[in-house]
Amino acid sequence: MPLHVIDPARPLPHPPDRVLVAGGSGAGKTTVAGKLAALFGLPRIELDALYYGPGWTVRPGFAEDVERATRQPRWVTEWHYPEVNGVLADRADLLVWLDYPTGLTMTSLLLRTLQRSLHREVLWSGNQEAPLRTVFTDPENILRYGWATRHGTRDELRALAAAGRGDGPCVLRFTRPAELARWLIRQGHERSVARA
Numbered sequence: 001m002p003l004h005v006i007d008p009a010r011p012l013p014h015p016p017d018r019v020l021v022a023g024g025s026g027a028g029k030t031t032v033a034g035k036l037a038a039l040f041g042l043p044r045i046e047l048d049a050l051y052y053g054p055g056w057t058v059r060p061g062f063a064e065d066v067e068r069a070t071r072q073p074r075w076v077t078e079w080h081y082p083e084v085n086g087v088l089a090d091r092a093d094l095l096v097w098l099d100y101p102t103g104l105t106m107t108s109l110l111l112r113t114l115q116r117s118l119h120r121e122v123l124w125s126g127n128q129e130a131p132l133r134t135v136f137t138d139p140e141n142i143l144r145y146g147w148a149t150r151h152g153t154r155d156e157l158r159a160l161a162a163a164g165r166g167d168g169p170c171v172l173r174f175t176r177p178a179e180l181a182r183w184l185i186r187q188g189h190e191r192s193v194a195r196a
Contacts, residue, residue: 016094022079023098025146026109029078045077052124092169109146
């Protein structure tokens with residue numbers, strides 16, 4: 001499934017109906033997916049909510065739930081779980097790639113983890129982030145996970161993009177949050193002009 005990388009400065013060929021947001025842990029996939037859902041009026045599928053059961057266990061039927069949810073004609077979700085990335089890419093028409101520097105994503109991940117830990121924020125299926133100190137003792141701590149997997153999405157998408165134009169989704173690649181912010185503003189403006 002080669003990808004077709006398009007220039008974010010150019011208009012989209014058509015308003016997207018099925019959007020993926022890819023990036024390393026801490027890149028802001030969930031936040032950006034929410035913004036795109038609001039901007040394009042797309043239903044939001046949150047993969048973490050489908051993936052995690054109580055006690056951070058993997059929910060049985062995750063892949064089937066994703067397959068069923070993405071049969072819908074319109075949606076936005078994250079590209080994050082290898083076991084469903086193929087189905088998602090086959091169905092998506094746009095992939096927004098947050099290809100940010102590691103320092104930026106790890107700083108963001110640290111701040112998010114600290115906030116969730118301090119506020120004991122309840123996440124999917126009643127789960128909570130482990131205390132920050134577990135970064136030293138828990139091999140599955142989100143900060144350790146983020147560091148260990150920091151190149152995975154980038155390497156996978158770079159290889160697919162290098163394969164050239166194909167049947168896969170169009171890809172918008174952003175290397176800085178400011179680029180994405182400008183693109184979102186432009187999309188909002190273009191949509192408001194089109195409605196006027």
